[in-house]
Amino acid sequence: MARLRTPPALALPLALLLAIASCARHGGAVAAGVSGGMPAWEPVEPLAFDAPPGTALRRVLDAGVLRWGCDPAGGAPFALPAPWDPRELVGFEIELVARLCDHLGVRSEPVAGDWLALIDNLRAGRTDLVLNGLEVTPERAEVVDFTVPYYRYGQQLTVRDADRGRFASLADLRGHRISVLNGSASVDVLTGAGWAEEDIAQYEDSLTPYAELKNGRVDGSLAESIIAGYYAPGVGGLHNVPGTFSPGVYAGAVRKGDAALRDAIDAALRRMMERGELGRIYQRWGVWTDAQRELGTVRGPDVARIDLAAVDAATGLDWGAVLAELARATAVTVLLTAISMPLAVLLGLVLALMDRSRRRVLSWPARAYVQVVRGTPILVQIFLVYYSLPMLGQVLGLGDALVWPALVVGIVCLAGNYAAYEAEIHRAGLEAVPKGQREAAWSLGLSQRQTLWLVELPQSFRIILPPLVNDLVAMIKDTSLVYVIGVRELTSVALGIGKSRLIVPEMLVVAAGFYLVVSLAADAFGRRIAARLRRAGLPRPALAAHATHRSAP
Amino acid sequence: MSGSERSDAEAVLRVEGLRKRWPDGRVVLDGIDLEVRRADVVVLLGPNGCGKSTLLRCLNLLEGYQEGRVLLCGAEVSRGSAQGHAPTRDEQRAVARLRQRIGMVFQQFNLFPHLDALGNVAMGPRHVLGLPRPEAERVARDALRRVGLEDRAHDVPGALSGGQQQRVAIARALAMGPELMLFDEPTSALDPVLVREVFRVMRSLAFDDGMTMLVVTHDLDFAREVADRVLFLDAGRVAVAGTPAEVFASDDPRVRAFLRDDAERR
Ligand SMILES: Nc1ncnc2c1ncn2[C@@H]1O[C@H](COP(=O)(O)OP(=O)(O)OP(=O)(O)O)[C@@H](O)[C@H]1O
Numbered sequence: 001m002a003r004l005r006t007p008p009a010l011a012l013p014l015a016l017l018l019a020i021a022s023c024a025r026h027g028g029a030v031a032a033g034v035s036g037g038m039p040a041w042e043p044v045e046p047l048a049f050d051a052p053p054g055t056a057l058r059r060v061l062d063a064g065v066l067r068w069g070c071d072p073a074g075g076a077p078f079a080l081p082a083p084w085d086p087r088e089l090v091g092f093e094i095e096l097v098a099r100l101c102d103h104l105g106v107r108s109e110p111v112a113g114d115w116l117a118l119i120d121n122l123r124a125g126r127t128d129l130v131l132n133g134l135e136v137t138p139e140r141a142e143v144v145d146f147t148v149p150y151y152r153y154g155q156q157l158t159v160r161d162a163d164r165g166r167f168a169s170l171a172d173l174r175g176h177r178i179s180v181l182n183g184s185a186s187v188d189v190l191t192g193a194g195w196a197e198e199d200i201a202q203y204e205d206s207l208t209p210y211a212e213l214k215n216g217r218v219d220g221s222l223a224e225s226i227i228a229g230y231y232a233p234g235v236g237g238l239h240n241v242p243g244t245f246s247p248g249v250y251a252g253a254v255r256k257g258d259a260a261l262r263d264a265i266d267a268a269l270r271r272m273m274e275r276g277e278l279g280r281i282y283q284r285w286g287v288w289t290d291a292q293r294e295l296g297t298v299r300g301p302d303v304a305r306i307d308l309a310a311v312d313a314a315t316g317l318d319w320g321a322v323l324a325e326l327a328r329a330t331a332v333t334v335l336l337t338a339i340s341m342p343l344a345v346l347l348g349l350v351l352a353l354m355d356r357s358r359r360r361v362l363s364w365p366a367r368a369y370v371q372v373v374r375g376t377p378i379l380v381q382i383f384l385v386y387y388s389l390p391m392l393g394q395v396l397g398l399g400d401a402l403v404w405p406a407l408v409v410g411i412v413c414l415a416g417n418y419a420a421y422e423a424e425i426h427r428a429g430l431e432a433v434p435k436g437q438r439e440a441a442w443s444l445g446l447s448q449r450q451t452l453w454l455v456e457l458p459q460s461f462r463i464i465l466p467p468l469v470n471d472l473v474a475m476i477k478d479t480s481l482v483y484v485i486g487v488r489e490l491t492s493v494a495l496g497i498g499k500s501r502l503i504v505p506e507m508l509v510v511a512a513g514f515y516l517v518v519s520l521a522a523d524a525f526g527r528r529i530a531a532r533l534r535r536a537g538l539p540r541p542a543l544a545a546h547a548t549h550r551s552a553p
Numbered sequence: 554m555s556g557s558e559r560s561d562a563e564a565v566l567r568v569e570g571l572r573k574r575w576p577d578g579r580v581v582l583d584g585i586d587l588e589v590r591r592a593d594v595v596v597l598l599g600p601n602g603c604g605k606s607t608l609l610r611c612l613n614l615l616e617g618y619q620e621g622r623v624l625l626c627g628a629e630v631s632r633g634s635a636q637g638h639a640p641t642r643d644e645q646r647a648v649a650r651l652r653q654r655i656g657m658v659f660q661q662f663n664l665f666p667h668l669d670a671l672g673n674v675a676m677g678p679r680h681v682l683g684l685p686r687p688e689a690e691r692v693a694r695d696a697l698r699r700v701g702l703e704d705r706a707h708d709v710p711g712a713l714s715g716g717q718q719q720r721v722a723i724a725r726a727l728a729m730g731p732e733l734m735l736f737d738e739p740t741s742a743l744d745p746v747l748v749r750e751v752f753r754v755m756r757s758l759a760f761d762d763g764m765t766m767l768v769v770t771h772d773l774d775f776a777r778e779v780a781d782r783v784l785f786l787d788a789g790r791v792a793v794a795g796t797p798a799e800v801f802a803s804d805d806p807r808v809r810a811f812l813r814d815d816a817e818r819r
């Protein structure tokens with residue numbers, strides 16, 4: 001009787017997406033290697049370890065891979081997308097861990113994540129090591145175990161060229177706003193020097209503090225010398241005040257209690273220090289200072305420096321590769337939406353039906369769910385599911401059953417969040433079906449369930465199609481939120497490329513174009529279904545139950 | 554087809570002492586007793602708000618009631634209950650079985666707008682009687698033929714006139730092979746020119762098919778011409794009952810007032 005069939009056109013994009021999904025293998029993991037001009041290391045005999053069963057070290061050795069956390073958006077020269085191919089990560093820490101893994105006899109697998117969340121990721125069991133410019137502080141030492149330090153840094157002040165004469169030290173900037181990298185040691189330095197919180201402008205990445213300095217929103221920028229040395233010249237018009245102060249060290253971090261793993265990493269790091277390998281890496285990336293000797297690092301023979309800016313200039317921007325990478329990231333975005341939205345509509349229906357139930361054991365949880373989900377920011381939900389759920393799993397003795405890959409967490413959160421809104425839409429839609437329809441069905445002898453599936457839902461679906469399409473388009477844009485857990489979707493990839501090449505505005509415009517195209521396509525798709533349904537019978541949906549959607553927080 | 558010929562036939566429907574209160578305490582049905590014999594057409598008359606629709610809805614339990622009982626073909630199918638009807642799964646199934654035996658035609662047609670005429674009529678046979686699809690559609694086509702709409706099988710309700718829609722609704726009820734058909738003002742929502750085609754179908758159901766029918770209508774001509782018995786309802790009670798001739802000749806003041814109002818309305 002129902003003359004509508006699933007449009008066969010649906011099958012093709014779905015198959016395509018599944019194919020892409022299988023390419024986007026493991027959530028936040030990104031390809032890293034040494035190519036495109038990176039020199040290769042000589043083979044080395046791995047160290048031998050005593051790795052008791054049940055330890056993290058045993059797991060790493062058995063798996064043959066070390067998953068470690070870094071934030072490519074944190075940028076150069078630590079870990080960043082390669083200028084020659086945005087899919088590849090490069091940087092002195094990428095090379096450092098790759099070589100470290102040679103000594104351990106395993107493969108290096110960097111797992112991208114927001115810098116402030118790298119430790120959460122470690123504790124959640126998604127990585128076994130964090131090594132990404134993590135300053136050793138007493139607070140951090142309480143939640144993780146540090147390896148031996150591998151780098152000695154100092155703070156360096158940057159001011160505008162024009163202010164060279166006015167500001168020659170931090171003291172000269174007293175009372176002025178200063179920009180820093182969010183959560184970095186520079187924050188502590190400023191606080192210790194008496195800066196008020198509102199005069200410390202914190203940003204999520206290494207580039208923005210300098211851009212803000214150039215724009216004049218702050219009068220100085222404080223960062224570790226490595227960062228200042230790379231970004232300030234890139235932004236231009238800025239002056240790095242000579243000399244560093246408030247020294248500190250970077251070290252790797254493992255979960256508290258993973259002593260065997262830490263010892264192994266320590267041994268490998270010491271070997272690299274003594275053999276001059278670490279010194280060669282630092283020279284190559286232009287971060288060698290004589291202060292490194294204090295940690296026992298041998299400088300080693302002279303090595304030519306990799307000048308990323310020069311590589312940029314030599315290769316130019318390969319727009320073909322960039323667009324291909326953005327297209328791939330768009331596919332991830334589409335995939336997220338294509339899986340999450342149908343799930344949200346289904347789950348929303350279940351919630352709406354539970355809500356309608358006369359039994360409180362059903363209606364109550366549904367109502368509570370909708371209220372809680374609608375009453376909390378989706379960003380908080382994503383963090384909770386990604387970082388807190390795994391810890392809850394450990395507390396409950398579930399092992400790592402609740403440690404889901406970032407892509408899965410993204411889908412769960414988007415679907416779960418939107419379900420609360422779709423539930424309201426379903427509710428409005430079901431209420432908009434006239435009561436007489438139900439009574440006519442009942443008087444034929446149809447059961448409640450048959451009435452729902454054969455009479456009420458087909459009609460309510462036609463009514464709610466416009467708001468559903470509206471939410472579909474909204475979700476496409478909200479997928480950008482899952483970049484915070486390292487899913488390489490459109491926004492994060494565009495920002496990553498933009499920051500590593502210092503072309504953020506250009507990349508944002510291009511990404512916006514991609515979003516627009518996908519949104520328009522989704523809208524057209526929704527309209528086609530609506531037109532099909534109309535042709536198949538029902539008059540135009542009358543209801544405008546537009547649960548107007550909030551956008552990103 | 555005179556009333557006396559059928560007077561000794563079995564009672565398809567018996568209502569005994571049916572009382573219903575709304576939740577606010579108002580009594581809407583105040584002890585209804587009535588009987589509809591096989592192949593009889595009984596017309597319910599009465600002023601607005603006297604409880605005619607509510608009575609029909611109680612018969613197939615679209616509404617619950619508190620006291621009395623309803624028998625179908627001599628067997629009790631429901632009785633008054635304080636808690637209301639059909640809370641448990643088993644009871645729901647029993648209610649669904651009861652509804653299969655009673656066809657209902659609504660004032661507002663209530664056709665399923667997302668299905669064509671055939672789909673509407675085949676819904677019951679297919680999903681309630683569980684017939685395979687071709688069989689269900691054959692039954693549905695038969696029913697559509699009986700209301701003269703076999704050529705409109707693939708039109709959706711929106712493409713049909715009001716009279717045609719109501720005829721499809723009648724066919725939908727007919728397709729279940731009911732023992733009793735309830736009509737709640739089947740022509741009130743129709744333009745006068747469309748009323749006749751619906752009554753023609755109902756008359757043919759009564760005379761040619763011997764369908765047992767309980768009809769709420771304000772159309773006195775239909776009552777005169779087709780009804781075997783007329784019940785005049787007032788304030789939740791059967792005030793006057795008898796053959797059409799008896800009731801229309803009654804000197805009960807409520808009936809007189811009703812007939813006077815009706816004459817004025819024309
Ligand atoms: N769900 C309800 N709850 C409370 N009161 C109701 C409800 N439905 C109907 N009523 C009231 O019950 C009374 C009887 O209604 P009913 O619809 O049965 O009358 P009727 O005889 O069919 O009238 P009409 O000729 O207008 O169709 C009316 O006073 C009406 O307002």
Ligand SMILES: [Mg+2]
Binds near residue numbers: 605606607737738
């Ligand atoms: Mg009525």
